[in-house]
Amino acid sequence: MKRSLVRVDNRLVHGQILESWIPFLHASCIVVVNNEVAGDVFRESVIRMAVPRGIEVVFCGIDDFAQWQNPEKESDNHRHTIILFESIEDVIRAYRLGFRFEDLNVGNVQNNVGRTRKIGTRVHLSDSEIEDLMMLVRLGVDVEIRSVPRDRPVSFADAVGNTRGD
Amino acid sequence: MIGVVVVTHGNLGRELIRAAELIKGDLKGVAHVSVDATRGVEDLKKEMTTAIKKADKGEGVLILTDLFGGTPSNISLSFLKKDKVEVVTGVNLPMLLKMPDARAGMTLAEFADFIAEYGRKNIYLASAILNRKTEN
Numbered sequence: 001m002k003r004s005l006v007r008v009d010n011r012l013v014h015g016q017i018l019e020s021w022i023p024f025l026h027a028s029c030i031v032v033v034n035n036e037v038a039g040d041v042f043r044e045s046v047i048r049m050a051v052p053r054g055i056e057v058v059f060c061g062i063d064d065f066a067q068w069q070n071p072e073k074e075s076d077n078h079r080h081t082i083i084l085f086e087s088i089e090d091v092i093r094a095y096r097l098g099f100r101f102e103d104l105n106v107g108n109v110q111n112n113v114g115r116t117r118k119i120g121t122r123v124h125l126s127d128s129e130i131e132d133l134m135m136l137v138r139l140g141v142d143v144e145i146r147s148v149p150r151d152r153p154v155s156f157a158d159a160v161g162n163t164r165g166d
Numbered sequence: 167m168i169g170v171v172v173v174t175h176g177n178l179g180r181e182l183i184r185a186a187e188l189i190k191g192d193l194k195g196v197a198h199v200s201v202d203a204t205r206g207v208e209d210l211k212k213e214m215t216t217a218i219k220k221a222d223k224g225e226g227v228l229i230l231t232d233l234f235g236g237t238p239s240n241i242s243l244s245f246l247k248k249d250k251v252e253v254v255t256g257v258n259l260p261m262l263l264k265m266p267d268a269r270a271g272m273t274l275a276e277f278a279d280f281i282a283e284y285g286r287k288n289i290y291l292a293s294a295i296l297n298r299k300t301e302n
Contacts, residue, residue, distance in 0.1 A: 011207070015175060015236035046243055050235020110206040122203045147203070 004081045008091055009107040012037065012084050013047045016107065016148050021082060022055065024149040029056040029081040033065045033094060036086075062090055066097030088129045095136065103142045106133075106156065119159045122147045130160060168269045168277050169221025172198040172257060173214065173231045173238040179257070186262040193266060197221050201238040210241055218245060226250050226274035228281065230257040252278035260288035 005025055009017070012032055021027065030051060037043045038059040051057050060068065062085075083101075085091040091104065108122045109115070115124035123145050125133070133143050133156055143156035172179035179198035187193055197217045201210055221227045226249060231239045234255040242253045252274055254261075261281050268284070269277050 011237050011240070013235060014240060015233050018235050019233070046240065047235070050239075108203070111204070112206065 004083060004101070005105055006083045006085075006091070006101045006103065007105040007107050008085050008088055008109060010086055010110045011108055012086055013050060017082065017084070018050060018052070020148040020150070022052065025080045025082065027055065027082045028079045029058065031058045031060060031065070031081060031083045033060050033062055033083060033090065034086050035061045035090075038064075062093050063097060066094045066099045088125070088132055092132045092136075101141065103144070104133075104136060106143065106145050107147045117160070119145050119156070120147070120151075120154060134160070167195050167223050168225045168272070168274055169218070169223060169227040170196045170265060170269075171214070171217045171221050171227060171229050172196065172262075173201065173229055173242050174198070174257065175232055175236060175238060176200060176202055178232055179230075182257065182259060182262055185259055190263055190266065193262070195221060195223065196262075196265075199238075201241070207237070207241060210237075211244070214241060214245060218251060222250075226252070228269075228274065228278050229253045230261060230281070231255050232257055249274060254278055254282045254285070256282075256285055258285050258288065261285040 005021065005027070007021075012034060013030065017030070022030075032038070032047065037047070038061045044059050047059075048057050085094065088106070088109065106123055109124055109129070111118075111124040114126045115129070116127070117125045117130060119125065137143055137157050144153040145156055145159060146153040172183060174182070177200050179200060183193060183196055183198055197220060199210070199213050199217050218227050218229075229242045229245065229251060231242045231253060232255065233239060239253070239255050245251045246253055261284060264284050265281060268280055272280065
C-alpha cells in the first residue's frame, strides 16, 4: 500500500475522509493544505475535533507546505499520511512550487459554472483543470478519480479519452 | 417555539422525521435538508439559510445533524450563532420523538443541551440491561 494519499476534495475533511479513507489507509496523519483554513481558529478546531484521537492533523498554507517538506520522501517515517487540497488549482500550485507526488486522487470537485466535463458522479472539471491534470499525467503522475476506497478507481487519462469521444 | 432543522447525509433526515411522525403524529416546526454528492456547498448553504429562516419563530433554531465532521455538520457549524442557532450531532429517533414535548419552556441553549444528553442516554446495549435485570 502506498504511504501517502494526495487528494483533491472540495470538502476537505468530511465523512468520506473520516469514515472511509482513514481506516482504509490506517492513516495516522492528515495534512490540510489550504490558505483559508490554515490560521482560521474555528475551522481548524472543528476539524481537529472531528478527526479520531491519535491522528495528527497539520494545517498549512500552500506556499508554506511546498517549502516545508516533501512528505513522500520521508523514508524514516512509516506513517500513512493523507494530504488534502481543496482544488486542482491548489495542488497544481503546490506542484509548481516543488511538491512532488507519484499519485493523485481526485475525490470531489463540485459542479460550478465552467466545469462542463463530468467524470463519475462527484468530479466536474473545467477545460483548464483538464489541461492541468493532463500536464501532471505527462509528467508521470498517476491521476485517479475515486471518491471512496470502495469505488472502482477510474484513470483520469482514460476517462478524458472517453468523454472526448462522446 | 424553537425551530428544528435536521441536516443529514442523503435522505436520512427526511426518513427520521417520517419515522418519528409514524409514532408521534405530525411534527410541527421541523424541516430537513439533504446533503448529497451532486450538490455544491454554496447551493446547500443557500438551502440551509432558507430552512433556518423559515424555522425561526423568534426563539431560535436547533440544527440536528448526523456525523460530527461530515459535510452536513461542517455546513451546519457555519451557521452557529449564540442564542439563535445551536447544532447537535448524532441525531437519532429518540431525540426527534422527545423534541416536541421538550422544547416548550426551554431556552435554545437549554433545549440543545437537553436533546444532546437525551440522545446519548437512549443508546442501550440490550444484553447489559437484561443481565442487570436478572441479577436483581
